[in-house]
Amino acid sequence: MMIALLLVVAVALLTSVHWYVWRRTVRDVSAPGSRWRRSGTVLLVVLPLLSVGALVGGRAFPLAVERWFAWPGYLWLAVLLYLVLALLVGEAVRPLLNRLLRRGPGSPEPVPADVAVPAASAGTGASEPVSESVSGPAPTPVAGGPVDPSRRLLVARGVAVAAGGAALAVVGNGAYGVLRGPRLKQVTVPLAKLPRRAHGYRIAVVSDIHLGPILGRSHTQRIVDTINRVQPDLITIVGDLVDGSVPDLGPAAEPLAQLRARDGAYFVTGNHEYFSGAAPWVEFVRSLGVHPLENARTELAHFDLAGVNDLAGTAEGHGPDFDRALGDRDRSRVAVMLSHQPVTVYESVRHGVDLQLSGHTHGGQLWPGNYLAELANPTVAGLERYGDTELYVTRGAGAWGPPVRVGAPSDITVVTLASRQA
Structure with a gap:
């Protein structure tokens, strides 16, 4: 019942948003029956249908077909977001532009109070100046009448074109940032228990690659x-x-077999693995030489590396188990925990973890999505301390849904461990 209600609310909201966009970018800027009125209306019917196809495509279509929906459908969702935001800014600008244009070139000039006004003589039609002047303060000049319809149309078109241009520019730049690949980010994390000989140890952290109908093998490479x-x-x-x-x-994931590091490569599941079938992916990743950590740990030379399953696995009986991953370990050694969702940091604190590495948030991916991400995650991006535990959250290397990032650039982070004894 709740899911049906949410679905109805979502459909009603999207319908209202598309009607608003149609009104401001099609109806208000074109004449009935014009080519733009017809083509714009068709676009604002087809594009949301493509978006729905992209969202359900993985369950309904083969991957090759899903790609045809994914590119235009997901990109439209990103354009829609910034088009609506730009149009809302335009609502504030529109009255100012209309006011500037309210007095056109043909509007009569106001007459000053001390200027003689000709008056018609009765019967002859002759006029003679009136010598009286009006006493009291001069009347306030009155602006012209209503805005000329052609000028109102000019304002509507100007706002629509500016909003559309801004939305396309923002989305284009954000898509370029995703498709060119993530950039390297460097972070240093001091750890009290890290031995001096491990000072400068470097961990490459990558999350949220999101291989799918848009990001494929070249992205992995x-x-x-x-x-x-x-x-x-x-x-x-x-x-x-x-x-x-x-x-x-x-x-698309096969290039992971080329990863090279002295102490190897390790993997933990995220929530999207459980949408896709986590067990087959765990085995496939293992076949590529990447070691899965399923509520388990391994003892490296200088610290313990542990990993837990994602919270989404709880419904299948394979959720995170910190006791299993960390039980009976030597607490004098540093513990580094891999956990997809930052919210598990409170369990890490309880179990004496020194550093938790997470992803999941994408840093919000599309501004102002970072404000929504803050409601569900203790840290959206970056390094923060909780009790005796350091939490680092990467923004991720890919994108979910629209292949676009705005205000949250993708990254691969190199975390350098620093010993306080060095």
Whole structure:
């Protein structure tokens, strides 16, 4: 019942938003029956249908068909967001523009109070000046009448064109940022228990790659090449690798076999692995030489590396188990935890973890989405301390839905561990 209600609310909201966009960008700027009125109306019917196709495509269509919906459908969702925001700004500007244009060139000039006004003589039609002057303050000049319809149309078209241009520019730049691949980010994390000989140990952290109908094998290859160039000591993949099945996306993930680090590469599941079938992906990743940590830990030379399943696995009986991953360990050693969702940091604090590495948030991905992400996550991006535990959240290397990022650039982070004893 609740799901049906949410669906109805979502459909009503999207319908209202599209009607508003149609009104401001089609109806208000074109004549009935004009070419733009017809084509704009068709576009604002077809584009949301493509978006629906993109959102349900993974369940309804083969990957090759899904791609035809994904590109235009997801990109339209991003354009829609910034088009609406720009049009709302235009609502504030529109009255100012109309006021500036209210007095046109043909509007009569106001007559000053001390100027003689000709008066017609009765019967003859002759006129003679009136010598009286009006006493009291001069009347306030009155602006012209209503805005000329042609000028009102000019304002409407100007606002629509400016809003559309701004939305396309923002989305185009955000898409370029995703498709060119993530950039490297450097973060240093001091840890009290880290031995001096481990000072400067480097962990490459990558999350939220989101291989799917848009981001594929070339995206994976860019990520692998970027990581290998910095020659880290350890590589960690912190969930949300894929949006699809192994048969469809296995070839796109194969470049992960090329990852190289002295202490190897490790993987934990994210919520999207459970949408796609987590168990097959865990085995496929293992076949590529990347070690899955399923509520488990491994003892490296200088610290314990642990990993827990994502919270989405709880419904399948495979959720995070910190006791299993961290129980009976030597607490004098540093513990680094891989956990996809930042919200698990409170369990890490309770279990004496020194550093938790997470993703999931995408840094909000599309501004102002970061404000919504803050409602559900203790940290949206970056490094923060909770009790004795440091939490680092990467913005991720890909994108979910629209292949666009605004105000939250994708990254691969190299976390350098620093010993307080050094």
